[in-house]
Amino acid sequence: PDILNHNTETVPRLYKVARHGGRYERTLELFRRARRAAPRLLTKSGIILGLGEERAELLDTMRDLRAADVNILTLGQYLRPSAQHLPVARYYSPDEFTELGEAGRALGFRHVESGPLVRSSYHAKRQVDGVVSLSGR
Template identity: 55%
Template sequence: MAGCNHGNITVGKPRWLRRSLPTGPEYEKMRQLLKRSHLTTVCQEAQCPNQFECYSEGTATFMILGDRCTRNCHFCAVEHKPLTLPDPEEPERVAEAVDILKLRYAVITSVTRDDLSDGGASLFAETIRAVRKRRPETLIEVLIPDLQGNWQALAAIVDAAPDVLNHNMETVPSLYPRVRPEAIYERSLALLSEGKKLNPQLPTKSGIMVGLGETRDELVRVWDDLLTAGCDILTLGQYLQPSKNHLPVERFVEPEEFAQLQDEALARGFAGVAAGPFVRSSYQAESLYRKVRRQLAG
């Protein structure tokens, strides 16, 4: 499952996971536009703790291909009800919203659609092209599912020329059966590697949740696997339990430890790293991209 897909349960949270949520005219403008346009954002669907901040800054992650997923990851707040057919008008609605809001950086993600032969890749490509046509100056990041290892579908997305290709590993291999049982660790790694082969200049990115029972050594091994696959950008954030029916938090990682993890990941070779309790896949995406772009250009 792609996206900022961990929730925001407040019971039992330590003090550093409690904060005031900003509001204001930019947030309200974004909320009303999404409602009028019948658009879905992963910010809302996955109960992301950063949605108020991002909306207030004029940033959003748009979720295409509907709001229901074919997989049943045990950390994810997105629903798994009966599916609907993809909406062919969705790319234009996303592009219109990006244009109206004058976004500098748009993130496009989706639910996982294993029922579609290309996993929804064609709609990703159409959405990228629609945004480019309406607002060519906007940077576009795509946060995609694993496409069931369909590299032809991946090529269609890469050929549409996003600015960042993102696919989340989510957790360490030993926890896949419990956390995301329908995913395959090696397939996710292969997607990032194949994306880099298709376009070596395309920054690739991945995200990992902590607090699910992983060890520090396991985290480092995932980092090394990602680096071997050519991954440029890493995000690390605290897993938060969306509901009592989802996996419980095994550990709350303190901000000081997140800072240490960020330093260690940078030292191992990532070009850009964001780590912190509130970090999610799309958090501070533009600043990370610009940092990595400068390094790749140099």
């Protein structure tokens, strides 16, 4: 594959609530193993905001993803799809998304998409093209 995407979705504290059956450490290990198996493979993850995470937790999660050598990050607002899903704990402002995107770039992500309507597939080709043009791969 040209790129491996696996969405982290949320911070470790909220994993059991938001990712039934998922384990945060398993997500990070997936990226570490992918990097060992294919050092030039582009990797990407997404986090949805608004489930009750704190800013410090979010930044720690972003740091964990960088430590696992994730290249591309998407940050988007959680929108409750139905009454059977978790409620929105908080709506982030466009300015907060801008600040978080800047924080992601400062942490070393090669590309960050950050905004209320961003999803993992948001401008996916542009994300990859931008990273490839920066690195030659």
